[in-house]
Amino acid sequence: MTDNVKLKLNEGALQKIVKQEMTKVGKELQSAADDIWRRYAGQPVPTVRAAIKRHPAFRDGPLNDKDLNAMAETIASGTRIEFRVR
Numbered sequence: 001m002t003d004n005v006k007l008k009l010n011e012g013a014l015q016k017i018v019k020q021e022m023t024k025v026g027k028e029l030q031s032a033a034d035d036i037w038r039r040y041a042g043q044p045v046p047t048v049r050a051a052i053k054r055h056p057a058f059r060d061g062p063l064n065d066k067d068l069n070a071m072a073e074t075i076a077s078g079t080r081i082e083f084r085v086r
Contacts, residue, residue: 019085026085032057033071033081041078048072 032055040048049072052058063071074081 022085026083028057029062030083033075033083037075037080041075041080043076045069045072045076048076 036048036051036055040051049068052063052068052072052075058068071081
């Protein structure tokens with residue numbers, strides 16, 4: 001029989017861990033967006049959209065279709081995307 005262990009987490013410590021992870025993910029997404037922007041800025045939206053969907057950071061679908069289209073349109077127009085973690 002397995003004994004269950006209960007741990008009490010400090011809310012502040014948990015928030016710090018979550019913020020650190022969100023910052024890490026934000027940096028990874030920023031790096032990926034910058035990579036796509038450098039390679040595909042100014043190209044047609046369907047080409048940029050396909051590149052975003054192929055990129056490992058976005059392949060598992062962290063963006064919904066609306067955000068994916070907005071990102072593709074922005075990069076296609078030559079504008080850099082900036083991710084901000086709040």
